[in-house]
Amino acid sequence: MLCANIAVNGEGRLTFAGQDTTLLAQKFGTPLYLLDEDRIRENCRAYTQAFSRLFPAGSKVLYASKANAFRRIYGIVQEEGLGVDVVSGGEIYTAKAAGFDLKNAYFHGNNKTDDEICLAMDCGVGTFVVDGEDELSAVAAEAARRGIRQKILLRITPGIDPHTYEAVATGKVDSKFGVAIETGQAAELTKAALALPSVELYGFHCHVGSQVFGEDVFERGVAVMLEFMAEMREKLGFTAAALDLGGGFGVRYDEGDPLLDVGRKLESVSAVLHETCARLGYPVPAFLMEPGRAIVADAGLTLYTVGSVERITGYKNYVSVDGGMTDNPRYALYGALHTVLPAGKMNEARLLRCDVVGKCCESGDVIRPAADLPESTSRGDLLAVCTTGAYNYSMASNYNRVPRPPIVLLSGGRATLAVRRETPEDLIQFDQ
Numbered sequence: 001m002l003c004a005n006i007a008v009n010g011e012g013r014l015t016f017a018g019q020d021t022t023l024l025a026q027k028f029g030t031p032l033y034l035l036d037e038d039r040i041r042e043n044c045r046a047y048t049q050a051f052s053r054l055f056p057a058g059s060k061v062l063y064a065s066k067a068n069a070f071r072r073i074y075g076i077v078q079e080e081g082l083g084v085d086v087v088s089g090g091e092i093y094t095a096k097a098a099g100f101d102l103k104n105a106y107f108h109g110n111n112k113t114d115d116e117i118c119l120a121m122d123c124g125v126g127t128f129v130v131d132g133e134d135e136l137s138a139v140a141a142e143a144a145r146r147g148i149r150q151k152i153l154l155r156i157t158p159g160i161d162p163h164t165y166e167a168v169a170t171g172k173v174d175s176k177f178g179v180a181i182e183t184g185q186a187a188e189l190t191k192a193a194l195a196l197p198s199v200e201l202y203g204f205h206c207h208v209g210s211q212v213f214g215e216d217v218f219e220r221g222v223a224v225m226l227e228f229m230a231e232m233r234e235k236l237g238f239t240a241a242a243l244d245l246g247g248g249f250g251v252r253y254d255e256g257d258p259l260l261d262v263g264r265k266l267e268s269v270s271a272v273l274h275e276t277c278a279r280l281g282y283p284v285p286a287f288l289m290e291p292g293r294a295i296v297a298d299a300g301l302t303l304y305t306v307g308s309v310e311r312i313t314g315y316k317n318y319v320s321v322d323g324g325m326t327d328n329p330r331y332a333l334y335g336a337l338h339t340v341l342p343a344g345k346m347n348e349a350r351l352l353r354c355d356v357v358g359k360c361c362e363s364g365d366v367i368r369p370a371a372d373l374p375e376s377t378s379r380g381d382l383l384a385v386c387t388t389g390a391y392n393y394s395m396a397s398n399y400n401r402v403p404r405p406p407i408v409l410l411s412g413g414r415a416t417l418a419v420r421r422e423t424p425e426d427l428i429q430f431d432q
């Protein structure tokens, strides 16, 4: 199976986190986001345990909360000892409402508005990840006005192509994020930050991309960043206390995808960190990473009910479900392939090759092209789409005025509603 939390019971029905998906669908309705809380905690621990073994004091794992943000999840990752990466006023507000200690929050984004900068300072967000010259001035001015010294990291583009989808490759020189080492702008920004008394430069950040499996992408990232840091020490006399390598570890969406061992990968990254620091005579900085997908993706599974099944003889078959790009836009955005399973008929042969599509008025509303389902698939059947914990709910929309599904958290055999289903009244609540 794709992940250890997916299995089949004696009645040939799919179980997720040990619970019968058919019963969950009956209780909560479809479409339905399930999130395996125990798996989220295991994924957090894979990082935190490796971090305490491999990196110096002050190192920290931050959950990139854009992957899936709702109140309860901030509490879960906080209990596991993680900090968070937030990218908007909305995420800051949600984290605060969850009782998250925002000292442990890192505020990202390539265009933080003045209002968001103020909100973040009001809430005591610990660290700003400053994206460029213009933002540095804005953050420094607001901090000066308040008479505080705001801790910051500078976001640098190391010029590494992670060979992933273009839309999630963020570390290249021409990226909209951060400032490049290659153009000299990263050095200029460092110099500017050091000259401002209202900011405290803590270190540097980079994020090369998402869903990355490349052999040595992260190792090269560490080496390039350390070379840059050594150069800043030589030129400006500044020694950074922290290096934040961003997120991006790839996860398995398909049986054919590789399985990335987080502990082993972090050992290799740690080795490069320590070797490069030794070679450059640089004190080993506190090390930060910001996994999003790797924490929540395989903790998620979406249940749908099949509606119409259309067979275009000699061409193609379509199986339509009661959700679509509104709750899972990942195929439409990136061509991402999720595994689809016939949740109620797991023991039947899968001989119907079909596109699983949503109910939206868009031909691009595809959940999974060329899926294999039982020949008997028909209206009322339950389908499960796997690995939907990341970038599904957080990217969901109300296109076609489709209400968003609820999120049910599964833990220790219990199922609790974490986000309720939207209603038609919710859809018109802002209409004047």
Ligand SMILES: *Cc1c(COP(=O)(O)O)cnc(C)c1O
Binding pocket: 064, 066, 067, 085, 108, 207, 209, 210, 211, 246, 247, 248, 249, 290, 291, 292, 293, 294, 390
């Ligand atoms: C998106 C993003 C992450 C998380 O990426 P994942 O692929 O979900 O791990 C971390 N840091 C930054 C700055 C990001 O933009």
